[in-house]
Amino acid sequence: MTAAVVLRESKPAPGLRRLRRWRDMGGVAALISRSFPRGVDRGGRRMLAEMSALGRAGILGWLVAPLVVPSTAYSEGFVWEEAGSIIGNASLTEVEGCPGRFVLANVAVDPDYRRRGIGRALVESSMDLARKRGATLLLLQVEPDNRPAVHLYEAQGFQTLTKRTLWAFHPLPTASAPGWALETRPRLPTEWNEHWALAQRLHPEGLVWPHPLHPSIFRGAGGLGPFGVGGTAHWVWPAEGTPRGWVTARRTGERGGWRLVLLLEPEAHGRAERPLLRRALAELERRARRVVVELPAGVADSELTGQGFVAERTLAWMARDWRAAPHP
Numbered sequence: 001m002t003a004a005v006v007l008r009e010s011k012p013a014p015g016l017r018r019l020r021r022w023r024d025m026g027g028v029a030a031l032i033s034r035s036f037p038r039g040v041d042r043g044g045r046r047m048l049a050e051m052s053a054l055g056r057a058g059i060l061g062w063l064v065a066p067l068v069v070p071s072t073a074y075s076e077g078f079v080w081e082e083a084g085s086i087i088g089n090a091s092l093t094e095v096e097g098c099p100g101r102f103v104l105a106n107v108a109v110d111p112d113y114r115r116r117g118i119g120r121a122l123v124e125s126s127m128d129l130a131r132k133r134g135a136t137l138l139l140l141q142v143e144p145d146n147r148p149a150v151h152l153y154e155a156q157g158f159q160t161l162t163k164r165t166l167w168a169f170h171p172l173p174t175a176s177a178p179g180w181a182l183e184t185r186p187r188l189p190t191e192w193n194e195h196w197a198l199a200q201r202l203h204p205e206g207l208v209w210p211h212p213l214h215p216s217i218f219r220g221a222g223g224l225g226p227f228g229v230g231g232t233a234h235w236v237w238p239a240e241g242t243p244r245g246w247v248t249a250r251r252t253g254e255r256g257g258w259r260l261v262l263l264l265e266p267e268a269h270g271r272a273e274r275p276l277l278r279r280a281l282a283e284l285e286r287r288a289r290r291v292v293v294e295l296p297a298g299v300a301d302s303e304l305t306g307q308g309f310v311a312e313r314t315l316a317w318m319a320r321d322w323r324a325a326p327h328p
């Protein structure tokens, strides 16, 4: 009998317990650092550094953390503990503003404890918890060639929704983009509803990958110039006077970091990417140290490489969808 079968039969599983969000921060950060063989991305590294520092600060860190970590970020989940150390974790976040949508993240088991059913126990418990919280859709992202993880998720009924590539651009002082102003223009304040409606149509799953789709991303700048107070700006690519493509520039948490959100009507594909990207890059030239944009894998590759973007990683988004299933 395998260890996995033993765990399936014994309830509750011995080392499994609910995540204590602040107290477990240091232990979870250490586990993630040693569990991901290819390392984590820049955003992940920043998050881990913050979690480790807050974890090291003990009670002070637990008190400060709620002030600096977004209230919804990885607020729930499970850990697996062995001899007082966290050797497994799965975190759950509700997508803000999208009732019923949850994200599963940080699924990791210490290399010395793998193939014993711990990963599956963490994922199954998180799925049960998500269901109790009213989840109808549970999303996660994974490297498509991460066979153990993909196998684990597929066995739990997750299906791949999309594969998305993160592209990054590092502006140079000489990067200029003549001609962009003729084909694009700033979005008018009155156009935000239309922009928001397109975002909802293109992203029924409730995410502008990887962030929650929220009207605040698309609302107007309030007459304070294109970048407004919060540092968000929008431009459109009109065809015969009507916007058919939209780009939004938003600050990321990183110093000098910006993220673009590109939304195109189907007929604008192949025509709007280049002028919109050039517009955004030109406008960000003196503000940005790094600009990222995430798009479905294989879409607009030549337009992005043509503008100097480099593909950093492609991740699969998988979903466990309970919407069509009868109530348990």
Ligand SMILES: CC(C)(COP(=O)(O)OP(=O)(O)OC[C@H]1O[C@@H](n2cnc3c(N)ncnc32)[C@H](O)[C@@H]1OP(=O)(O)O)[C@@H](O)C(=O)NCCC(=O)NCCS
Residues within 6 Å of the ligand: 004, 035, 036, 037, 106, 107, 108, 109, 110, 113, 114, 115, 116, 117, 118, 119, 120, 121, 141, 142, 143, 146, 147, 148, 149, 151, 152, 155
């Ligand atoms: C993915 C991971 C969490 C699995 O944890 P685990 O405790 O070893 O998994 P389990 O023992 O519960 O196995 C779960 C299933 O995955 C399968 N599996 C686990 N490792 C596997 C491997 N190396 N190759 C193929 N299948 C594998 C098991 O056979 C089992 O399948 P079954 O339910 O059909 O028997 C672990 O490998 C890990 O931490 N990897 C590094 C971090 C990572 O990539 N996390 C995923 C991020 S999206």
